[in-house]
Amino acid sequence: MKRMQKEVDAYISQFKEGYFPPFEMLARLQEEVGEVAREVQQLYGMKKKKETEEETTLQKELGDVLFVLISFANAEGISLDEAFDEVMEKFRTRDRDRWTKKEELE
Amino acid sequence: MKRMQKEVDAYISQFKEGYFPPFEMLARLQEEVGEVAREVQQLYGMKKKKETEEETTLQKELGDVLFVLISFANAEGISLDEAFDEVMEKFRTRDRDRWTKKEELE
Amino acid sequence: MKRMQKEVDAYISQFKEGYFPPFEMLARLQEEVGEVAREVQQLYGMKKKKETEEETTLQKELGDVLFVLISFANAEGISLDEAFDEVMEKFRTRDRDRWTKKEELE
Amino acid sequence: MKRMQKEVDAYISQFKEGYFPPFEMLARLQEEVGEVAREVQQLYGMKKKKETEEETTLQKELGDVLFVLISFANAEGISLDEAFDEVMEKFRTRDRDRWTKKEELE
Numbered sequence: 001m002k003r004m005q006k007e008v009d010a011y012i013s014q015f016k017e018g019y020f021p022p023f024e025m026l027a028r029l030q031e032e033v034g035e036v037a038r039e040v041q042q043l044y045g046m047k048k049k050k051e052t053e054e055e056t057t058l059q060k061e062l063g064d065v066l067f068v069l070i071s072f073a074n075a076e077g078i079s080l081d082e083a084f085d086e087v088m089e090k091f092r093t094r095d096r097d098r099w100t101k102k103e104e105l106e
Numbered sequence: 107m108k109r110m111q112k113e114v115d116a117y118i119s120q121f122k123e124g125y126f127p128p129f130e131m132l133a134r135l136q137e138e139v140g141e142v143a144r145e146v147q148q149l150y151g152m153k154k155k156k157e158t159e160e161e162t163t164l165q166k167e168l169g170d171v172l173f174v175l176i177s178f179a180n181a182e183g184i185s186l187d188e189a190f191d192e193v194m195e196k197f198r199t200r201d202r203d204r205w206t207k208k209e210e211l212e
Numbered sequence: 213m214k215r216m217q218k219e220v221d222a223y224i225s226q227f228k229e230g231y232f233p234p235f236e237m238l239a240r241l242q243e244e245v246g247e248v249a250r251e252v253q254q255l256y257g258m259k260k261k262k263e264t265e266e267e268t269t270l271q272k273e274l275g276d277v278l279f280v281l282i283s284f285a286n287a288e289g290i291s292l293d294e295a296f297d298e299v300m301e302k303f304r305t306r307d308r309d310r311w312t313k314k315e316e317l318e
Numbered sequence: 319m320k321r322m323q324k325e326v327d328a329y330i331s332q333f334k335e336g337y338f339p340p341f342e343m344l345a346r347l348q349e350e351v352g353e354v355a356r357e358v359q360q361l362y363g364m365k366k367k368k369e370t371e372e373e374t375t376l377q378k379e380l381g382d383v384l385f386v387l388i389s390f391a392n393a394e395g396i397s398l399d400e401a402f403d404e405v406m407e408k409f410r411t412r413d414r415d416r417w418t419k420k421e422e423l424e
Contacts, residue, residue, distance in 0.1 A: 034352015
């Protein structure tokens, strides 16, 4: 993850515009999630693809979300490795009884 | 990233419920992005925190988005390393003239 | 709709803060859609409600989205009656063959 | 609002497919909010429009959100008039001290 954050930083640092301010990051995140939503509907739902819509894949759309997420974290000085460890720790403790452990079913 | 995808898979595989179906993954993604939106408003916007709202941080909220993104990719058999490489390649080629290179300003 | 837009305007005009700027409106919209997402998961999905989560309903959450939508339109000087007529006109013309008319099945 | 809900119902009832199931409604809502996000960035942010992107307006995008919101409410048997009254009532009571009344400043 750290390698990815550095790669995105190297990419964005080339440009004069730099990172977007936080509300614009958030808007980009919504835009990309909207494209994931469109793709999921086309893969698994009733909605038909319009012929004008460009060919895309769910992998590409999730990649776009990941890119915005990394950019957002970089702009805010957040380590996604730490954020990940924090969320996994939360699941292991606070939410430990939220789901059904497989052995409980035997 | 591969390590994170495996860690999430090991965590989720413990439970009978397993991965959510795609539209539910998408709903969770929206829910987490909504919490990022709330946090960004409280950090940088005009919206006041309600006293009943729990203490949280942007790092935690971005971590939650990352967790859902990894779960989503796992459930769909997508490698986020590949997705990341694909998006970076797109920026280096298709979008190469979208932003202003720093040296162009000199 | 016009009556609703006026009622929201009368409400918001009481306050010093007034309407939010556009990126904050968008953030609020994302936040409210995130709450709809949570509610839909709890009504129709696998996700269990945490005991700490407040009692709510889909009607309330859709009402919150409507309120933000009206505020957004007001702040931007947009008539939602006109916006609605425009979208219905689009469906009647551009998208007229997108779905299957019932009589075609007979 | 009731008139709009009826107009959408008359439109959708023509088609065999009918209303989408709730998670697909939500996905459409996310998609449309994503398009509002793109439009807001292009109007007020740093993001440049790609030349391939079709001409659109914020009115059109808010109209699309309104259409999905009305469809969603119809499919769930929810009156948006009631939902609106409920949210306005909440603001007048629970959140009454959240913002600064203008006269308090005098």
